[in-house]
Amino acid sequence: MSSSTSAPPPWDVHRPPRADGSLFMVTGGNAGIGYFVAEQLSATGATVVLAGRNPMKGEAACGSIRSRVPGARVRAVRLDLADLASIGPAVESLRSERLDAVVLNAGVALDDPPREETGAGHELMFGTNHLGHFALTQRLMPLLSAAPAARVVTMGSFAAKTERLDLDDLQSRTDYRPKRTYGRSKLAQMYFGLELDRRLRAARSTVASVVVHPGGALDSLTPSRPPVHVRTTAARLRGAPAALLLQGKDAGAWPAVRAALDPAVCGGQLWGPRVFGLRGRPRREPVWDHLADTDAAERLWSASCELTDTGFGFGDFGTTPPAP
Template identity: 80%
Template sequence: MPSTSSTPYWDVHRPPPAHDKVVLVTGGNAGIGYFIAEQLSAGGATVVLGSRNPAKAQAAAASIRVRVPGARVRTVRLDLADLPSLRTAVEALGTERLDAVVHNAGVAFDDPPRRQTPEGHELMFATNHLGHFALTHWLMPLLSAAPAARIVTMGSFAAKTERLDLDDLQSRNDYAPKRTYGRSKLAQMYFGIELDRRLRAVRSAVASVVVHPGGALDSLTPSRPSVHVRTRGARLRGAPASLVVQGKDAGAWPAVRAVLDPQVRGGELWGPRVFGLRGRPRREPVWSHLADASAATGLWEASRDLTGVDPARLP
């Protein structure tokens, strides 16, 4: 693998034009997902905000239109924890092709008790991983219709110190909120890497890329009225942290680059340049535990059994 130091310069404030692209951003109504959508819209892309809350999605779309005159942005109701609804959500996209999907949406809980979806899946694992796994299956015809589509999966630094327990993927026996969240994000990242391997095996033109935002804090994130408001107190309290981490606007940069940069390749991992926590996006070595083929295969088989679909089976 070439050195990451050879990564070409990328101007985060002037990405290449994207007028010909249609992109779905899950969780595009808030946080990092919102800024991914705003930045892609600024480049001219048609952006679809996927959200389980239609009112919040409409507020986010309105905010983007204020900042990006002429923005081509619309919304679709998308609840990743409701697996049976995903096929209908994809049909509601109303597009003949999709140039990229950014798997960004997620939930995180700080306190017990363990929560489940109506289908009986642990809620963080179901939303963060299983929902995106199944959604990819239903999106694959649209992605395959594009010349060179990208599936961009948003991981987390929280996954770097976690390891999967294939015998307890849904934390039935050992539930701890922060650990369960980290493992759900690790599952997402395994999925993104393994998906690309399987797509290459069938010579698909679709590529799967994994990214992470580094350290992205609300207190360092610029305000977007009706979406996020940073108070003066929060700004002052967060100032010292800016030496180490960044706002969610900057946390969006690796995903935006993964969608738009023709130099990005499937199977790669992209994150912030400075210690993986802040700065311009760069390609970094795939974390050693993400290269565990047996864990990736075991997770894929379990996910296929739990969802009843296989994203790598192309139309």
């Protein structure tokens, strides 16, 4: 005698479930991993908004997606996370009463000194990768709260696994090293994603916050999407040996896409590639030990509120705090 309820089918990265009628936003959706997140989400029938600072690149990415996904509903909006003043107009341009998921993917990575700052005086990578997304999420929360079960998906990085925050020098003013500062900015994002979920749960919100990372995703292993990305034959041959351990950015998008769509994914979880956390299909993995430091996460949250002049309290979650 068969059970009246059957287990859901295994997750298929090449055939994600339909999401017709849903609205998704992907920051940095005009290039890299963000582009492939947007392309894969658009194949579900959802409307996908690509948010980036260069409108021309955004339109080119939309054109590429439309050429590969018949009937794709995609559009681009201008959003410069290094300029907090651009967040309000970007959110208003969504022209929607609800948002089913936002993928916080955009990022800046500098390889060489000197240290650069945003217009507000924040170190550029920390200000863009973390503070910009922090302020954006606060502005999006009413739209997320209006959806039945919205997701905030934060794209972390393997570069954050060996880093630790210096809470007394979040802006890297005293000891700036580009690669370390980048890793710490991504670590701050991941702390934010987990702390956000704790606060959402305390507020009894229907929104869930999930943290993901793409593993090792290389351009040389990424399929061409002209004009967004063109992989030459020489690059493909050079990258071939790395394919044993790493993957392309199309596969690097898989954890974020699953976190946005799969009802089995829960808030407060960390998802990454299956094979050594570097390549393969997405799977849930244990939260890294240093990410479980709730005191550091709370201190970062308070500092982020101050640096962005953002309250981000229970009222932003569309709820009131539970009674004591």
